[in-house]
Amino acid sequence: MIQKRIIQSLFVVLISISGINAQTWKDPNAKLDERVDDLLSKLTLEEKINYCGSRIPEVKRLGIPSFEWYGEALHGIIGWNCTQFPQNIAMGSTWNPDLMYDVATAVSNEARALKNMGSKEVMMFSPTVNMARDPRWGRNGECYSEDPFLMSEMARMYIRGMQGNDPKYTKTVTTVKHYVANNVDKGREYIHSNINKKDLYEYYFPAYKTCIVDEEATGIMTALNGLNGVPCSAHNWAVNGVLRKEWGFEGYVIADWAAVQGIEKNMKYAKSQPEAAAMAIKAGVDQECFRNDKRQAPMVIALKPAIEQGLISEADLDVSVRRLLRLRFMTGDFDDPTLNPYSKIPASVMECDAHKKLALKAAEQAIVLLKNDNVLPLKKNTKSLAVIGPFANRCWMGIYSGFPKSQISPLDGLKKATSAKVSYAEGCDVLTDVDDDKKIAEAVELAKKSEQVILVVGNEETTSTENVDRNSLKLPGNQHKLIKAVQAVNKNIILVLVPSGPTAVTWEQENIPGIVCMWPNGQEQGTALANVLFGDVNPSGKLNSTWFKSDSDLPDFNDYNIQTGRTYMYFKGKPLYPFGYGLSYTNFKIDNVKLSSKKVNALGDVVVSANITNAGSMDGDEVVQVYIRDVKSTQKVPMKALKGFKRISVAAGQTKSAEFKLPYEAFAHYDTIQNRFVVEAGAFEIMVGNSSESIAEVKTVKVEGGDVPAIKVGQKSGYFNANDENRTQSWDCLYSDKSAMSSSVKDKDDGNEWVEYEITFVDPGFYVNAWEAELTFESATKEAIIETSMAGAMIGSYTIMNKQLKLPIRIPIPPEYGKPVRLKIKTMHGVVKHQSIKIIPPDGKVPFVISEIIKKSKND
Numbered sequence: 001m002i003q004k005r006i007i008q009s010l011f012v013v014l015i016s017i018s019g020i021n022a023q024t025w026k027d028p029n030a031k032l033d034e035r036v037d038d039l040l041s042k043l044t045l046e047e048k049i050n051y052c053g054s055r056i057p058e059v060k061r062l063g064i065p066s067f068e069w070y071g072e073a074l075h076g077i078i079g080w081n082c083t084q085f086p087q088n089i090a091m092g093s094t095w096n097p098d099l100m101y102d103v104a105t106a107v108s109n110e111a112r113a114l115k116n117m118g119s120k121e122v123m124m125f126s127p128t129v130n131m132a133r134d135p136r137w138g139r140n141g142e143c144y145s146e147d148p149f150l151m152s153e154m155a156r157m158y159i160r161g162m163q164g165n166d167p168k169y170t171k172t173v174t175t176v177k178h179y180v181a182n183n184v185d186k187g188r189e190y191i192h193s194n195i196n197k198k199d200l201y202e203y204y205f206p207a208y209k210t211c212i213v214d215e216e217a218t219g220i221m222t223a224l225n226g227l228n229g230v231p232c233s234a235h236n237w238a239v240n241g242v243l244r245k246e247w248g249f250e251g252y253v254i255a256d257w258a259a260v261q262g263i264e265k266n267m268k269y270a271k272s273q274p275e276a277a278a279m280a281i282k283a284g285v286d287q288e289c290f291r292n293d294k295r296q297a298p299m300v301i302a303l304k305p306a307i308e309q310g311l312i313s314e315a316d317l318d319v320s321v322r323r324l325l326r327l328r329f330m331t332g333d334f335d336d337p338t339l340n341p342y343s344k345i346p347a348s349v350m351e352c353d354a355h356k357k358l359a360l361k362a363a364e365q366a367i368v369l370l371k372n373d374n375v376l377p378l379k380k381n382t383k384s385l386a387v388i389g390p391f392a393n394r395c396w397m398g399i400y401s402g403f404p405k406s407q408i409s410p411l412d413g414l415k416k417a418t419s420a421k422v423s424y425a426e427g428c429d430v431l432t433d434v435d436d437d438k439k440i441a442e443a444v445e446l447a448k449k450s451e452q453v454i455l456v457v458g459n460e461e462t463t464s465t466e467n468v469d470r471n472s473l474k475l476p477g478n479q480h481k482l483i484k485a486v487q488a489v490n491k492n493i494i495l496v497l498v499p500s501g502p503t504a505v506t507w508e509q510e511n512i513p514g515i516v517c518m519w520p521n522g523q524e525q526g527t528a529l530a531n532v533l534f535g536d537v538n539p540s541g542k543l544n545s546t547w548f549k550s551d552s553d554l555p556d557f558n559d560y561n562i563q564t565g566r567t568y569m570y571f572k573g574k575p576l577y578p579f580g581y582g583l584s585y586t587n588f589k590i591d592n593v594k595l596s597s598k599k600v601n602a603l604g605d606v607v608v609s610a611n612i613t614n615a616g617s618m619d620g621d622e623v624v625q626v627y628i629r630d631v632k633s634t635q636k637v638p639m640k641a642l643k644g645f646k647r648i649s650v651a652a653g654q655t656k657s658a659e660f661k662l663p664y665e666a667f668a669h670y671d672t673i674q675n676r677f678v679v680e681a682g683a684f685e686i687m688v689g690n691s692s693e694s695i696a697e698v699k700t701v702k703v704e705g706g707d708v709p710a711i712k713v714g715q716k717s718g719y720f721n722a723n724d725e726n727r728t729q730s731w732d733c734l735y736s737d738k739s740a741m742s743s744s745v746k747d748k749d750d751g752n753e754w755v756e757y758e759i760t761f762v763d764p765g766f767y768v769n770a771w772e773a774e775l776t777f778e779s780a781t782k783e784a785i786i787e788t789s790m791a792g793a794m795i796g797s798y799t800i801m802n803k804q805l806k807l808p809i810r811i812p813i814p815p816e817y818g819k820p821v822r823l824k825i826k827t828m829h830g831v832v833k834h835q836s837i838k839i840i841p842p843d844g845k846v847p848f849v850i851s852e853i854i855k856k857s858k859n860d
Contacts (some may be wrong), residue, residue: 010790019832026027028335035334038203044762045314048321052287053297067328069254070291073107073124073162073172074142074400075522078813080791081405081521082110083355087398088128088154089501090366090519091580092144092544095623096647097157101726102734103362104161106355109731111162112345118615120816122172122331125221125289126255127158129207130182133478135501135564136557138185138469141520145544146567147579148203149642152210153719159215160726161837167342170218170330171731177212177221178256180204180238184225185469187379189259192226195560201670203562209247213713214720218251218327222285224259231267233259234276239284248712252323254287255280257766261288261298270345277302278311286320293763293818303443310460320744341625342731348742351404354734356524356743363521365621365647368541369583373513376494377535378452385420386450387411388427388443388486389457391498396458397498398520399465399769403793404810406523408744410456410496413526417534423450426488428478431462438480445589447490454533455486458498460520461769473504473551480507487511494533502547508575517541538585540621540647542691547577568692580625580691586616586652590624590696593688602679602706605718608660614650621649622690626660628667631683631700635669640687643795658731662686663718668708681705683763747792754826755856757837763817764842770810772840775825777805777832784830798831811839822854 025039040048042062050056058066071077075091076084083102085091094100114120128142129151146155155176164171181193181204195204211217220243222232232238233255243249263269263276270276277299280288290297306312328334337343349355350726369376387393387410395407415422427443428436447453457479464470474480484507487493494514497503498521508515516539518529531537546568549552553573555564565571568579589612598606612622626644630637644660667684668677684703689695711717735741761771775786780800788795788809798807811823825834836851 005060008141017177026334028339032326032329034194035329036322039325040322041319043303043321045307048314048317049300051321051324052303053300053729054287054289054291055296058184068291069123069287070289071111071120071122071124072126072400073111074126074128074399075103076107076402077110077114077120078400078402079114079120080793081351082402083107083351083359084397084404085359086362086366086522086525087141087520088144089141089544090521091362092150092154092706093368093517093541094362094365094647095542095544095645096365097153098726099365100154101157101161101363101466102358104158105729105734106358108162108164109345109349109734110355111172112342112731113347113349115346115363116337116343117347117715122825123175123327124162124172125175125177126153127174128177129155129211130178131204131207132501133183133203133560133562134554134557135473135545135548136470136554137183137501138464139288139399139466140501141464142400147544147614147642148206149543150645151207154209156210156215157726158792159211159217163215163218164342165728166341166730167343169332170327171342173218173327173331175221175254176208176217178223179208179220179243180223180227180232181836182223184558184561185467188224189262191558192229193560194228197560197672199560199668205242205397210719212243212247212249213711213715214717216713218330219250220249220253221289222253222259224256224262226267226269229265231259231269233278234263234269234283244284246710246712248714250323250713252286252327253284254289254828255285255299257289258298259288260285260841273298273302274306274309278306281312281316281320287324290754291763291817292765320746321712333623345731346741350504352740352742353744354737354740356406357740358734359522360524360528363524364531364537366518366519366541367528367532367539368543368581369539370517370530370577370817371509371512371515372583375514376533378494378533380418380419380485380534382418382452384449384451385414385418385422386425386453387414387422387456388425389455389482389496389606390426390428390430391424391458392456395523395525396460396498396520397522397525399461403795405792405794406525407794408524408526410454410518410526413528413530414454414533415525417530427455427482430460430479431477433477440478440482444485444489447486451488451492453484453486453490453493454496455493456496456498457483459500459503464500465769466767469557470500472666473502473548473554475503475505483508483512496529496720502545504548504550504576506549506704507683509576514776517543535585538618538620540582540584542580542582542622542623543577544579546571546575546579549574549576563636565703572639572725578691578693580623581693582691584620584622586614586618586620588620588622588650588690588723589613589615589623589686590690593697593699595686595699595701598701600667600701600703602704603664603709605661606661606701607688608644608688608699609657610664611655611657612648612650613655614652617652621647623647624658625689625691626662627687627692627695628662629685629687630667630669630680631685633669633680633682635680637669641719642692664706665708665718667703676710677708679703679706679708729858752826752828753851753857754824755834756822756824757850757852758820758822758854759837759850760820760837761817761839764845766843768842770812771842773809773811774838774840775807775809776835776838777807778833778835780804781830784832785828786832787826787828788823789826790821796830800830
């Protein structure tokens with residue numbers, strides 16, 4: 001009996017010991033929540049707190065290495081040799097969500113390849129779904145549209161392509177930003193967006209809701225600004241109330257750069273940093289974006305004092321850390337890689353042939369033909385072509401871009417596409433420069449001698465970027481002056497725009513025979529432009545925002561009331577180019593519009609059908625657009641609102657039909673008395689056309705009044721298509737030809753002399769596009785030409801003028817700080833003897849000089 005009791009006691013002890021040493025968190029077959037809870041229970045308070053910043057130290061005793069929760073994938077990974085697709089504003093102009101899915105699949109494949117290589121993590125801060133409500137916003141180019149429906153449908157497929165379709169593992173973590181209404185960049189850390197509830201729910205919220213409820217996005221980033229008097233990163237109603245309670249959001253919430261610190265420092269909303277951190281945690285914010293080599297995020301530093309002061313409890317902190325840990329399990333960080341299908345993605349997909357081909361397709365579909373007085377496509381037998389402008393000889397891909405090896409500028413693309421004599425002149429700088437008059441004179445002389453002029457102008461990060469809003473819709477600097485000077489001597493001009501958003505080219509519309517909007521159009525932009533200009537591709541892009549004639553057409557920049565004349569929905573003036581507008585080389589006819597029913601019952605839907613005929617002589621794509629208008633409403637409603645669209649390919653002389661299902665919610669407005677979406681009974685016009693102002697046919701339908709049921713994660717909207725094939729595609733769906741999963745272009749030694757400097761860039765603590773630097777030479781022959789590159793990705797080409805021994809250059813922001821990278825300087829013409837490079841950090845930090853040449857060519 002005693003022996004039996006001893007055995008029983010030993011069994012209990014063994015069970016207890018096994019329980020203590022259990023490693024449920026390492027068991028891939030255990031339930032996700034059990035794994036998360038087990039790992040959380042093993043972390044110390046300090047280790048938990050560390051998860052609330054971007055740089056997470058290792059947990060050595062558990063065998064968990066350090067981790068960086070920080071990545072950018074707006075339209076390609078910010079990294080060397082990563083494919084760069086058209087900027088978001090360009091992708092929005094494709095009106096092609098299926099293409100968006102393919103692009104996001106390629107981007108996330110490259111993100112996973114980098115993770116598999118041990119180079120990067122897959123925590124991505126994208127997409128940007130702030131509405132493009134005002135084109136002067138410095139980050140307008142990051143947005144898909146001014147319209148909430150188009151924005152939602154493009155963002156939907158970005159999320160789907162980035163997160164993947166595996167039932168267990170998430171390919172990349174998406175972080176939808178910036179929640180909410182961050183549409184002014186100057187002083188964004190101090191100002192508030194004052195918005196009524198109706199505009200929030202009808203205009204500013206829908207894209208977020210689509211990403212969260214329909215597509216189950218993994219993350220949200222709160223904005224630096226405040227909303228109606230409360231900092232977004234301390235906004236209990238916006239985060240806990242709307243995101244988590246109303247929409248059922250289960251993912252993580254991260255505050256934009258040092259925004260938790262800003263609750264006290266900038267907004268003066270909290271009295272101390274511990275109070276600010278406690279406010280963020282209580283509001284449902286889990287983490288603060290902050291990456292610095294020397295210190296942790298302010299939120300991390302403040303959380304322990306916040307707990308010690310009783311402002312929050314460790315249990316409150318656990319709620320946030322649990323959400324953060326959950327994502328690491330979902331990405332497979334703690335599992336055997338062989339269990340994860342995304343661990344199979346090879347390094348060869350980086351800037352592979354399939355991705356470059358996709359980048360070209362996207363760039364072609366994004367180009368919008370704005371005007372054509374029978375001058376396009378260009379004749380193949382053109383003898384001389386002048387390519388002029390500050391964007392003619394650069395491949396400007398937009399802000400938050402990476403650094404691919406292949407970068408085809410407009411000049412490069414046009415040279416390859418024609419046997420004509422192609423000449424180039426810069427014409428002027430983007431900003432006003434002392435040499436502009438001389439440059440304009442050179443451009444005028446070149447235009448006089450040329451049969452055809454291609455003039456490429458626009459704006460970039462010097463006039464529109466993070467922290468810098470546009471001063472005007474006009475082209476910056478002397479670009480309008482350049483256009484007029486060239487037009488005075490040669491009327492055969494095609495104007496190509498590379499803008500960050502709608503641009504006031506009113507004079508140009510009246511005086512230039514051909515105008516094309518190319519956008520910051522990815523690494524293959526030059527080839528795409530040449531294909532469109534010479535007629536190898538029929539232009540099919542449509543404007544995703546209203547283009548105004550002048551600044552006077554816009555309300556006050558800080559006015560967030562959408563009903564004060566913003567967007568095509570409420571603007572009563574005559575636009576320069578309307579929303580949804582875009583020409584073609586062929587003629588399309590939309591007719592035979594029919595409705596499946598003359599009445600829509602409560603919670604019912606209606607199917608709209610139409611025929612699309614290509615009445616011209618060239619195959620092409622048309623974007624058919626469906627708008628609705630409440631004929632007689634007791635509320636102020638849009639003059640029209642987009643509720644459906646499809647891109648249709650139609651061969652010359654052929655007719656195709658298209659169908660659009662409009663769910664009951666398409667007819668709804670937000671009732672601020674009942675705090676819900678409702679449909680007001682009455683007549684609605686359904687308008688079908690190819691732009692917001694080009695309506696082919698209008699049909700009227702009676703709609704029964706009623707409430708639209710609230711939905712949250714686990715339910716779906718009326719626009720969710722469960723049968724969409726994009727929801728079942730595997731990661732390798734882009735590679736029907738497996739050889740396209742690698743690049744057929746191999747690096748070759750061209751025999752030119754080169755040297756390399758090794759540089760370690762230190763994190764400045766904020767986002768910058770590029771660092772300034774200065775090359776010093778011992779000697780250089782007259783007009784020697786050098787080319788700079790990093791990791792095989794070309795940065796720029798420079799001409800060293802006579803006796804010039806110092807040359808200012810710019811170096812793109814490196815993908816990782818704190819790691820040495822090599823700058824290669826190749827001599828393309830002449831003889832150059834290098835002495836040193838001075839690196840000039842941003843924000844007035846002390847420059848440093850590097851004299852050692854770490855490596856050089858054998859013949860140098």
